[in-house]
Amino acid sequence: MKGVDTDPGPRITADDPAVRVSFAPGVDHAEAGGQAVEILRRDGVVVLDELVEPALLEACLQQIVNRDADYHLPDRARNHGSYPGRHTAPLVIEGALSHPAIFASPVVREIGRSLLGPDNVLESFGLLVSVPGAPDQGRHYDGLLFEENNLDRVLPPVAFAVAMPLVRLDEVNGTTAFWKRSHRNRYVGGPPDFVPVVPLGSAVIWDFRLIHSGRANLGDAPRPILFSVHSRNWWMQPEREWEFRYRKLQIARGVYDGFGKRMRDFTVRADIID
Numbered sequence: 001m002k003g004v005d006t007d008p009g010p011r012i013t014a015d016d017p018a019v020r021v022s023f024a025p026g027v028d029h030a031e032a033g034g035q036a037v038e039i040l041r042r043d044g045v046v047v048l049d050e051l052v053e054p055a056l057l058e059a060c061l062q063q064i065v066n067r068d069a070d071y072h073l074p075d076r077a078r079n080h081g082s083y084p085g086r087h088t089a090p091l092v093i094e095g096a097l098s099h100p101a102i103f104a105s106p107v108v109r110e111i112g113r114s115l116l117g118p119d120n121v122l123e124s125f126g127l128l129v130s131v132p133g134a135p136d137q138g139r140h141y142d143g144l145l146f147e148e149n150n151l152d153r154v155l156p157p158v159a160f161a162v163a164m165p166l167v168r169l170d171e172v173n174g175t176t177a178f179w180k181r182s183h184r185n186r187y188v189g190g191p192p193d194f195v196p197v198v199p200l201g202s203a204v205i206w207d208f209r210l211i212h213s214g215r216a217n218l219g220d221a222p223r224p225i226l227f228s229v230h231s232r233n234w235w236m237q238p239e240r241e242w243e244f245r246y247r248k249l250q251i252a253r254g255v256y257d258g259f260g261k262r263m264r265d266f267t268v269r270a271d272i273i274d
């Protein structure tokens with residue numbers, strides 16, 4: 001995560017139907033997935049609406065709270081992230097979290113194959129939390145191959161983030177603000193042009209090069225999001241030495257034992273938890 005501007009920009013919500021694709025019952029997922037790929041290529045971000053059953057997401061949140069009621073508390077060694085009031089906590093893929101719709105949605109897998117190549121991998125899977133009082137993030141991109149020049153803009157993508165909120169994201173608990181097309185065009189500042197409200201059941205995918213900023217949590221409850229990174233198989237997110245207890249991808253042994261070869265290849269970076 002690299003800052004480009006400490007000013008987070010004005011507080012607005014700004015929807016754009018051209019950056020959203022519906023996966024409601026009856027929609028042809030292959031066609032909708034193809035549209036999502038085109039939008040990601042063009043704008044660097046896409047919202048996949050009605051992708052996941054809200055009841056499954058509620059079960060995931062319940063499981064997380066039951067396992068660790070303090071999941072939202074900062075722990076520098078155990079969590080990943082360097083922004084005040086915001087961190088990613090490790091998760092184990094088990095129980096409700098092991099449902100493929102959660103960590104390996106067929107729609108997201110297909111988007112990954114199109115944008116990141118057939119042998120792309122799940123680089124990480126954790127819980128992105130912003131706590132009440134968390135301020136706006138500075139504008140940043142999540143990663144570039146070459147920081148020192150503008151080469152990334154003309155290269156194909158190497159990684160994308162998938163944010164699957166466990167609560168609705170809005171102007172109170174803080175959605176994410178995006179500067180569309182900044183993955184390919186020169187960033188010129190100004191207000192964000194896509195600041196979507198994200199209902200439970202929707203997911204947001206963004207290119208790692210895209211400029212964005214998580215908005216302040218003005219509510220009174222933590223804002224949990226299932227957050228994963230999908231990447232080309234030769235790319236890895238840099239690790240920070242002080243995050244020595246953070247585990248970026250963990251799968252329960254019983255879940256992993258049920259995987260076929262394709263899923264094992266996709267989760268090749270996982271720690272298997274006995």
Ligand SMILES: O=C(O)CCC(=O)C(=O)O
Nearest residue numbers: 001130175176213214215
């Ligand atoms: O919290 C958000 O909405 C975005 C988080 C983010 O961009 C980050 O942690 O890099």
